[in-house]
Amino acid sequence: MDHLLVAENVSKQFGNFTALNNISISIPRQSIFGLLGPNGAGKTTFLRIVNQITMPDTGKVYLDGKPLHPDDIAHIGYLPEERGLYKSMKVGEQALYLARLKGLSKAEAKERLNYWFKRLEIEGWWDKRIQELSKGMAQKVQFVITVLHNPKLLIFDEPFSGFDPVNANLIKDEILHLKEEGATILFSTHRMESVEELCDYIALIHKSNKLIDGKLTDIKKEYKSNTFEVGLDAIDEVTLKRELEDRYSIGVAKFKSINEDLKLSIKLKDEETSNELIQFLLSRGKINHFVEVIPSVNDIFIKTVTQNA
């Protein structure tokens, strides 16, 4: 597979404390990669290494097949966790200044800023001072500055923190759009619903070690347990429950439905198929609901972290 970013065996100590222990992560080109982990797991440390703010003690990072080089900063857009803009400067003035630092000519910077300000509906903010902006407003400006030079790699540390649901959705759509346009995106987040909606790949870091890594759909397949939620109007509930208990491991399902029916979660053995279960249920009543239980990223996160406490 074609990877834009490859980190190999990256480790980082702060004094006696190991912040990252032998972390290897590969990010396919034009994909969205979510870096997950509890507070203090090492996510920001990893992102700072990729941005060459922190140097790893051991290990290597490659961009486009070549070891990271200071000039690569031109190809990377980084939205850091601590949002820093000069409070007394005006929004437009500051955006132009930062765009120039990224190597854009004044005319080009203006054109791109106009485009992005319009796109994010913040045209009216050009002459406001940063100190007049709310946290979410300042973050929108910083998002624009991060993506302005069309970097091939975008790195967002908690891009949604501080945003209301409308703006969080707007930024989510922009991230998807940037991917469509060719960017590769690495971001850290604690918002599991954003991971579900955005990520093609994830890695979970816990206590400086990587515990999970891969394609999100593959990880979900690995964590699912051949369990189905069933809702049915049974002809004879008591007999059916007994029959099911003899064959499968069953529990009470928690899904909501408008029917006053029997709601069960039914775990099949590895070799059994859903068709066999449906076949069995067909003659026992009317099936109103039949869905495989797919673990959420939240479930996978909690299970993995608590098992490795």
Ligand SMILES: Nc1ncnc2c1ncn2[C@@H]1O[C@H](COP(=O)(O)OP(=O)(O)OP(=O)(O)O)[C@@H](O)[C@H]1O
């Ligand atoms: N400059 C530093 N000096 C000493 N310790 C540090 C430094 N930077 C990070 N650490 C430690 O490394 C660990 C990992 O921190 P990091 O910020 O990478 O975690 P994180 O996964 O981003 O956490 P969060 O989800 O809370 O943002 C923490 O225990 C932190 O205290």
